[in-house]
Amino acid sequence: MTENKKTEKQRFDETEAEIEQVELESIGNKKEFVVTSMMSMLLGKKDGEIKQLLNQFEDKSELLVHRYMGKMYFNGSFLVIQGTAYFPGFPESDKYKISKKLILSSRSEEVEPIEIPLRNSKLATADARFPLGGYEGEVDFQKISEGSPLAIGDYTMKIEVSQYIKGEWRKQTVSLGKLAEIKGNYVHSTTMQSYSARSNKKFKLTVSYNGLSEEIKVVSKKLSDVNPLDQLEGGEVTEGRLMRALKRKYFKLFYKFYCTLPVSAKKVAFLSDSRTDITGNFEYIYEELKKRGTDHKISFYLKGSIKQPKSLKELRTLAQAIATSKYVLVDDFYPLIYPLKIRKDSELIQVWHAVGAFKTFGYSRVGMPGGPKITSLNHRNYTRVLVSSTNIVDKYAEGFGIAPETVMPIGAPRTDLFFDEAKKAAVIERLKEELPFINGKKVILFAPTFRGNGQQSAHYPFGMIDFKQIYEALKDEYVFLLKIHPFVQNKPEIPYEYNEFYYDVSAYREINDLLLISDQLITDYSSVCFEYALLDKPMVFFSPDLGEYMSDRDFYYDYFDFIPGSFASNTPTLIEKLQQNKINHQRLEIFKNYYFDDLDGKASERFVDLIVNDAFETAEEVVEEEIIWGRVK
Numbered sequence: 001m002t003e004n005k006k007t008e009k010q011r012f013d014e015t016e017a018e019i020e021q022v023e024l025e026s027i028g029n030k031k032e033f034v035v036t037s038m039m040s041m042l043l044g045k046k047d048g049e050i051k052q053l054l055n056q057f058e059d060k061s062e063l064l065v066h067r068y069m070g071k072m073y074f075n076g077s078f079l080v081i082q083g084t085a086y087f088p089g090f091p092e093s094d095k096y097k098i099s100k101k102l103i104l105s106s107r108s109e110e111v112e113p114i115e116i117p118l119r120n121s122k123l124a125t126a127d128a129r130f131p132l133g134g135y136e137g138e139v140d141f142q143k144i145s146e147g148s149p150l151a152i153g154d155y156t157m158k159i160e161v162s163q164y165i166k167g168e169w170r171k172q173t174v175s176l177g178k179l180a181e182i183k184g185n186y187v188h189s190t191t192m193q194s195y196s197a198r199s200n201k202k203f204k205l206t207v208s209y210n211g212l213s214e215e216i217k218v219v220s221k222k223l224s225d226v227n228p229l230d231q232l233e234g235g236e237v238t239e240g241r242l243m244r245a246l247k248r249k250y251f252k253l254f255y256k257f258y259c260t261l262p263v264s265a266k267k268v269a270f271l272s273d274s275r276t277d278i279t280g281n282f283e284y285i286y287e288e289l290k291k292r293g294t295d296h297k298i299s300f301y302l303k304g305s306i307k308q309p310k311s312l313k314e315l316r317t318l319a320q321a322i323a324t325s326k327y328v329l330v331d332d333f334y335p336l337i338y339p340l341k342i343r344k345d346s347e348l349i350q351v352w353h354a355v356g357a358f359k360t361f362g363y364s365r366v367g368m369p370g371g372p373k374i375t376s377l378n379h380r381n382y383t384r385v386l387v388s389s390t391n392i393v394d395k396y397a398e399g400f401g402i403a404p405e406t407v408m409p410i411g412a413p414r415t416d417l418f419f420d421e422a423k424k425a426a427v428i429e430r431l432k433e434e435l436p437f438i439n440g441k442k443v444i445l446f447a448p449t450f451r452g453n454g455q456q457s458a459h460y461p462f463g464m465i466d467f468k469q470i471y472e473a474l475k476d477e478y479v480f481l482l483k484i485h486p487f488v489q490n491k492p493e494i495p496y497e498y499n500e501f502y503y504d505v506s507a508y509r510e511i512n513d514l515l516l517i518s519d520q521l522i523t524d525y526s527s528v529c530f531e532y533a534l535l536d537k538p539m540v541f542f543s544p545d546l547g548e549y550m551s552d553r554d555f556y557y558d559y560f561d562f563i564p565g566s567f568a569s570n571t572p573t574l575i576e577k578l579q580q581n582k583i584n585h586q587r588l589e590i591f592k593n594y595y596f597d598d599l600d601g602k603a604s605e606r607f608v609d610l611i612v613n614d615a616f617e618t619a620e621e622v623v624e625e626e627i628i629w630g631r632v633k
Helices: 002-043 047-055 241-258 280-292 312-324 390-400 413-419 421-434 467-474 511-516 528-533 546-552 571-580 585-595 603-612 620-625
Strands: 066-075 078-086 098-106 114-121 134-140 153-165 168-174 186-194 200-210 215-226 264-272 297-302 325-330 347-350 384-386 442-446 478-482 502-504 520-523 539-542 566-568
Touching: 066 186, 078 098, 078 153, 098 134, 114 153, 241 312, 264 280, 264 312, 280 297, 280 413, 280 603, 297 312, 312 325, 390 585, 413 421, 413 511, 413 528, 413 603, 421 511, 467 478, 467 571, 511 528, 520 528, 520 571, 528 539, 528 585, 539 571, 566 571
Parallel strands: 264 297, 264 325, 325 347, 347 384, 442 478, 442 520, 478 502, 520 539, 539 566
Antiparallel strands: 066 078, 078 134, 098 114, 098 153, 114 134, 153 168, 153 215, 186 200, 200 215
16 A cells, blocks of 8 residues: 555656656746847847857757768779767667768869768667667769769768757768778779760779878879770770771772672671671681581671771772672671662671670660660661571661561571580680689689670779679689670779689680680670570679669660579679579570570571572562661661
């Protein structure tokens, strides 16, 4: 009974205390109201302006920011940062009432500060009073200025903490604090690049941390600005625009002249501006022609890049070959040939270097960034195109702006390799000798496609992949081969201490050979997945920039319904998928049967049969009758 009375008394006292507190707060509010009203009348300002004025005289010590940097790690120009930042006097557990962001402020008043949002996280010390006191985030200096590298200038980097306190948002912008495990100063320096069809720029990025002042400075300087059409790989300068224009006219005049000569039914010309050796589809078609022992006259006109100039003699010889050959084969974009009217007795055949249909190309990209103009002549004069399946005929017809009747689903000759066991074994043995570092290790092949709108602007954002994390997780069991697309102009920055794990095999032209020695493939939006599917091996699709790529390029199919393998959007997930080493055989079989009509290794035979038997029907009337995109001049 006494205990119950005591409890009731305690409850009464607590209630009385609460009433007293409310009264005190009410008195305080009344005082604030009176003071605000009087000052408003005296100064002729609004109540809100008076409150802001009074706030300036408050004791700011309660809003001091406790901060500390636990990690500041760079992968090239890609920064990963973690730390703590919070107001010690105001614990907060509601994520909607506290936010943090990095602020990059330029010394120039004309440059607006750059804000980089951070994610709230738990404190490293697991202090229960401040469950949202930590932060983590990433900064891609390569794309920070509206998709371009950080604008030239000197910056300071600070952190802004915003929190909803006592009915209003309060914020403080301060230095990031002490950097863990760094007693003195720290400097990171790297390069950044931007690529476009007319301007390839290179920048120097320097980030320095002063251990005494705890200040972080960021400096961006431009190192070079080059027109990609004026420079070849290795720094060799190409011809100027005027010379290129004069040569195009010269080429057209010679083509018209040689069109007065008869077409030779036995001449086959192979043209490429993306390879200097007989590889890919060209190799398998050529080998099949030789095996038949035909009397066809075969000639090759090969350059490593569309930027490589052709001499006047080469242009004259090329014009003669195109004008007088029955069969003219190209395997990629070939700009010199598109303005020409192909002769009635000739066939311009695109044997395309890629298999299947994945990312959109050609006229499927009209209206997209880097897409062609609707009036362009590119690709439209093909009389035949080879593809691997009837299911993708419409995609190639749309992409090349040609009639579906000209697209032939007889297979890709280069895929014959995957059905030739003897040749596969020979290739594997040869590569074991040429690449001795693969012996005794499992092999991961990294083969992404390029970013950019074409050969002049092609690059790859290597900052998306953390080479250090991959090395530490997989170095004991694997070697990691990098096969970067030949168009890509920038190079990965891999520390020398990883040189017995990472090997750059980009110079090796034929990727299908490398697929044979690989245990797993990492790709993204590349058509290499079609060939690798024929080997029934696991693939991981590493696509951190999927959203951006879809908005700029897009796909013919839903990305996640399409990919015949695992998906990873960051390096930790990529490592996890590689370690799992799983494959969905049922999904892979469906994929192969959809994108390949004939899984027999006889695509080269079918194509050469058409040449030897002169079995191509003239498609000129069909092409002229059906206009796919706009008006063809």
